[in-house]
Amino acid sequence: MTLELSADDRARIAELGMRYRLWSPAEEPTLVSRGGENTTFAVGEYIVRCSGDLDAVNREVELLDALAGATSVPTPTPELHEPESGTFAYRRLRGAPLIHRRHRDTKKIRHALIDVLSALRESPRASRLPVDPYPNEQWHADAAETYTAVLNHLDGEQARIVRAFLSEPPPPTRTSTVAQHNDLGAEHILVDDAGEVTGIIDWTDAAMTDPARDIGSLYRDLGPAAALRVGESLDGPITEDELRRIRFHARCKWLEDVAFGIEDPWTRKPYLDNATITFDHTFAADP
Numbered sequence: 001m002t003l004e005l006s007a008d009d010r011a012r013i014a015e016l017g018m019r020y021r022l023w024s025p026a027e028e029p030t031l032v033s034r035g036g037e038n039t040t041f042a043v044g045e046y047i048v049r050c051s052g053d054l055d056a057v058n059r060e061v062e063l064l065d066a067l068a069g070a071t072s073v074p075t076p077t078p079e080l081h082e083p084e085s086g087t088f089a090y091r092r093l094r095g096a097p098l099i100h101r102r103h104r105d106t107k108k109i110r111h112a113l114i115d116v117l118s119a120l121r122e123s124p125r126a127s128r129l130p131v132d133p134y135p136n137e138q139w140h141a142d143a144a145e146t147y148t149a150v151l152n153h154l155d156g157e158q159a160r161i162v163r164a165f166l167s168e169p170p171p172p173t174r175t176s177t178v179a180q181h182n183d184l185g186a187e188h189i190l191v192d193d194a195g196e197v198t199g200i201i202d203w204t205d206a207a208m209t210d211p212a213r214d215i216g217s218l219y220r221d222l223g224p225a226a227a228l229r230v231g232e233s234l235d236g237p238i239t240e241d242e243l244r245r246i247r248f249h250a251r252c253k254w255l256e257d258v259a260f261g262i263e264d265p266w267t268r269k270p271y272l273d274n275a276t277i278t279f280d281h282t283f284a285a286d287p
Contacts, residue, residue: 005031005041012050013043020080022046022089038204042092047076051086056130060203061088063125071119073112074190074199095190095198098221099270102277103195104186105226112197113189114233117181117214120206121234126179132207133173136245139252140170146255153262153272161283162255171245177208184214185257186221186274211235212242216249220257220282221274247282254282 014025023044032040032047037056041048051057067075076090098104120126144166151159181188182205190199211234219227227246228238238246254275261271 005029009039009041013041013048016048016080016087016089017043020089022079045091046079046089047092048080048087048089054083054086056204057081057086057088058083059125059128059130060206062128063120063123063203063206064090066123066125067116067119070123071116073116073119073197075116075203076199076201093190093199093201095192095196097187097270098189098191099186099274101191104222106195108195109189109191109197109222110226110229110233112200113184113218113230116200117230117234120179120181123179126208129179129206129208131177132180132182132205132209134209135173136170136248137173139249140166143252143255146259150255150258150262153258158279158283162251165251165283171241171248174210174212174245178211180207180209180211180214181205182207182209182213184217185253187270210245210249212245212249216246217253219246219250220254220278223278223281224284250282254278 009031010029013029017023017027018025023046027044029041029043029048032042034040037052039050041050049057061078061081064076064078068077074093076093078088078090080087080089082088098109147162147166154162181200181203183202184200188200188202189197190201192198211231215227215231218230227250228243231238231242231246235242257271258275261268261275265272
């Protein structure tokens with residue numbers, strides 16, 4: 001399915017290309033996504049993002065500029081930024097999303113993730129990130145609601161296992177927070193044919209929040225061994241309490257991605273395929 005651009009979209013992208021000389025005005029843009037606040041376009045070698053949340057765009061651009069000099073892992077580097085319109089653009093990073101690969105737990109990938117997450121935590125710009133206080137009780141309530149929405153996508157045994165998870169109370173919401181990518185799924189980790197990480201993208205949701213969020217996403221998509229090694233490198237030995245938090249977020253995010261996939265199974269098939277291959281380890285009793 002191809003998303004349609006309006007005449008205003010085309011004119012705006014052509015005008016930006018002419019003014020900043022980053023792409024030819026003759027380049028044909030495509031609409032990548034359009035949400036409540038954000039619209040993303042691809043044109044030539046560039047990704048263009050427009051948002052109505054001007055403060056959020058400014059924070060993201062500042063963070064990306066800071067990360068560019070703090071980590072060896074490529075992150076988007078803004079080459080165009082209009083604070084007054086909430087628009088910025090960066091050159092596409094090479095590589096393909098890790099979500100398309102089956103073999104994901106490698107030393108190269110783990111080391112890259114440790115590198116970029118360490119740089120994020122140590123960045124002076126991290127203090128400007130918003131605090132994401134979404135409580136675990138609400139994560140649990142959302143997961144229960146999502147379970148109902150995705151039930152027809154689960155087989156009988158999967159449904160039983162998910163119900164057992166939802167029957168348990170969530171871990172208490174943590175009061176201490178650290179800087180997180182906050183959406184570190186395999187779709188946002190780019191790799192080349194040799195398995196080298198060529199980029200970490202989509203920093204829109206970066207925030208100060210529970211460290212189990214990022215590690216939980218990695219637990220779901222890369223498996224327990226890789227996720228726990230990254231977590232240990234960042235925060236030391238994983239306690240039983242921390243493991244419970246990581247599993248909790250991994251499982252909530254698994255349900256969230258299934259719901260996202262079945263909303264548009266044609267264009268979001270990779271999310272559904274990913275759910276199939278990650279269910280067993282995400283919901284297993286032991287890591």
